[in-house]
Amino acid sequence: MNVNSNKAGLADDVQSVVRAFRGHLHDRGLRFTAQRKAVLEAALASQTHFTADQLLGAVRERESSVSLATVYRTLGHLQECGLVREAFRAEGCSAYEAVHGHHDHMLCIRCGKVIEFCDEQIEQLQERVCRRHGFEALDHRMGIRGLCGDCRRRPAKRKDGGRS
Amino acid sequence: MNVNSNKAGLADDVQSVVRAFRGHLHDRGLRFTAQRKAVLEAALASQTHFTADQLLGAVRERESSVSLATVYRTLGHLQECGLVREAFRAEGCSAYEAVHGHHDHMLCIRCGKVIEFCDEQIEQLQERVCRRHGFEALDHRMGIRGLCGDCRRRPAKRKDGGRS
DNA sequence: ATAACTGCAAAGTCTTTGCACCTAC
DNA sequence: GTAGGTGCAAAGACTTTGCAGTTAT
Numbered sequence: 001m002n003v004n005s006n007k008a009g010l011a012d013d014v015q016s017v018v019r020a021f022r023g024h025l026h027d028r029g030l031r032f033t034a035q036r037k038a039v040l041e042a043a044l045a046s047q048t049h050f051t052a053d054q055l056l057g058a059v060r061e062r063e064s065s066v067s068l069a070t071v072y073r074t075l076g077h078l079q080e081c082g083l084v085r086e087a088f089r090a091e092g093c094s095a096y097e098a099v100h101g102h103h104d105h106m107l108c109i110r111c112g113k114v115i116e117f118c119d120e121q122i123e124q125l126q127e128r129v130c131r132r133h134g135f136e137a138l139d140h141r142m143g144i145r146g147l148c149g150d151c152r153r154r155p156a157k158r159k160d161g162g163r164s
Numbered sequence: 165m166n167v168n169s170n171k172a173g174l175a176d177d178v179q180s181v182v183r184a185f186r187g188h189l190h191d192r193g194l195r196f197t198a199q200r201k202a203v204l205e206a207a208l209a210s211q212t213h214f215t216a217d218q219l220l221g222a223v224r225e226r227e228s229s230v231s232l233a234t235v236y237r238t239l240g241h242l243q244e245c246g247l248v249r250e251a252f253r254a255e256g257c258s259a260y261e262a263v264h265g266h267h268d269h270m271l272c273i274r275c276g277k278v279i280e281f282c283d284e285q286i287e288q289l290q291e292r293v294c295r296r297h298g299f300e301a302l303d304h305r306m307g308i309r310g311l312c313g314d315c316r317r318r319p320a321k322r323k324d325g326g327r328s
Numbered sequence: 329a330t331a332a333c334t335g336c337a338a339a340g341t342c343t344t345t346g347c348a349c350c351t352a353c
Numbered sequence: 354g355t356a357g358g359t360g361c362a363a364a365g366a367c368t369t370t371g372c373a374g375t376t377a378t
Contacts, residue, residue, distance in 0.1 A: 134313030149298030
């Protein structure tokens, strides 16, 4: 199956992933630079979602010489080879994440909490529906928006005091 | 279930939806204007996804006095009451769609085709996974990216000529 | 040696907002 | 009559891009 070719395990150690990235770049006549390596490593190190800007912050803790432009450019390459994906869109910007093990998201519209989950049965049904349409899935994304348990128990705060 | 309170049918005629929108606005002390009505009707008339800009174009065929700012403002209200949702993000901008009957999407990364589908079993499993997490789903979105049947049969065009 | 990469800053997009005038209620 | 709405244009926020110097191969 193609949905997640990087499912090997949580332990797919950074080493091999870096090698994969280098190979991907090499195949296209692109170069493996310190900045690209730093961006990849920072992305892999993150256990959650990150915006381009947050990633820049993380990268700079290891390799000071990186610009936001390079982060964006590198994110593009990383997405092309499936090592990173755009997880969902938060506020006005994109939230990315390293692809170590697939999962989907629930987003609480009130407190902003993000719950990750993975349902094997849903994955299988997705494969099935793709087959039915002759479609070859390379990646997929599911986001459920609603209220988390905590927020369901708290009263909503209305914009105005309400009427009637 | 909450995932789709507007599932009544494709025939939920414009009349009643407009009434629902008016009610929603009224409940919040907001006003029902010609522009808002025009935006809603144009959105309902669309059988596909549309960007804010495309919607503006459609709206202007019926009600010339509408600005892009108003379209955005109205889209906000329409999303709040569940009549419109952000279907997915295409290129740099959001693609919206009227919510008449729920469905999900497959996007071909090569030709850009969008295939809509709806799998009742997946919907049920989503409900189940939400229950397990104490989450109350209000809306959800699933997008599968990959290659459509046509593109799978055609050879890929590489960026450069390729190297052995 | 050279084609590709980087940082910077400027340019682009899409979206939101301030303001003065207009209008539904 | 008044609170809320609208268009316009300017402002914002995120992302992309041109350019001149730098570097992996």
